[in-house]
Amino acid sequence: MRPLSVTPSSNYCSPATQVFQRKRMRILGDYGNWRKEEVKLLKLLGPPLVAAVVALSPISNPPVSMGETVDVDKGGSLFSRACIGCHAAGGNIIQPGATLFSKDLQRNGVETEEEIYRITYYGKGRMPGFGENCTPRGQCTFGPRLREDEIRLLAEFVKSQAEQGWPNVE
Numbered sequence: 417m418r419p420l421s422v423t424p425s426s427n428y429c430s431p432a433t434q435v436f437q438r439k440r441m442r443i444l445g446d447y448g449n450w451r452k453e454e455v456k457l458l459k460l461l462g463p464p465l466v467a468a469v470v471a472l473s474p475i476s477n478p479p480v481s482m483g484e485t486v487d488v489d490k491g492g493s494l495f496s497r498a499c500i501g502c503h504a505a506g507g508n509i510i511q512p513g514a515t516l517f518s519k520d521l522q523r524n525g526v527e528t529e530e531e532i533y534r535i536t537y538y539g540k541g542r543m544p545g546f547g548e549n550c551t552p553r554g555q556c557t558f559g560p561r562l563r564e565d566e567i568r569l570l571a572e573f574v575k576s577q578a579e580q581g582w583p584n585v586e
């Protein structure tokens with residue numbers, strides 16, 4: 417059996433097409449070279465460039481306050497879950513004289529994180545306590561309880577929000 421012709425007649429190109437194809441080859445050739453140059457350049461620049469990007473990136477080089485920001489976010493979401501029903505925007509819909517603003521906290525002797533923690537854990541008056549070991553039962557929430565570290569975070573959050581006049585929670 418005769419092998420298939422390598423240059424079948426259907427591949428015949430007019431001279432014009434041949435010129436075009438040669439040009440294209442040249443362009444592709446240039447492109448190929450350019451790619452090689454580019455790869456060389458990237459290889460050359462690569463490590464320092466990557467190093468610079470990493471060094472400047474806020475993720476690998478967090479500002480000092482980043483840990484706090486994350487905690488405030490977490491405190492904020494806890495607050496939205498457990499406290500906002502009565503204390504929206506740091507107010508108090510049940511007892512208007514006991515808001516979470518500094519002036520009320522101070523007047524009511526609840527301005528330290530320790531005191532905020534205690535009230536949140538054990539409750540007071542018509543505010544239910546949220547601690548896991550809150551007693552007596554009648555003073556405690558019937559909803560889900562909060563872990564100690566969550567209450568600590570909430571106390572920090574309330575304190576810092578109070579100091580800033582509750583700018584972050586609507």
Ligand code: HEC
Pocket residue numbers: 495498499500501502503508510511513514515516517520521522524526532535536540541542543544546570571574
């Ligand atoms: C069911 C409504 C309600 C919920 C929910 C609630 N509180 Fe209260 N909160 C109150 C009331 C009422 C007071 C006033 C208690 C008093 O002084 O007798 C208060 C007082 C406070 C105070 C003291 C404020 C002051 O100026 O004396 C703090 C701090 C506080 N709450 C934090 C929280 C936190 C944190 C949460 C969420 C874990 C929360 N509260 C959830 C009703 C609520």
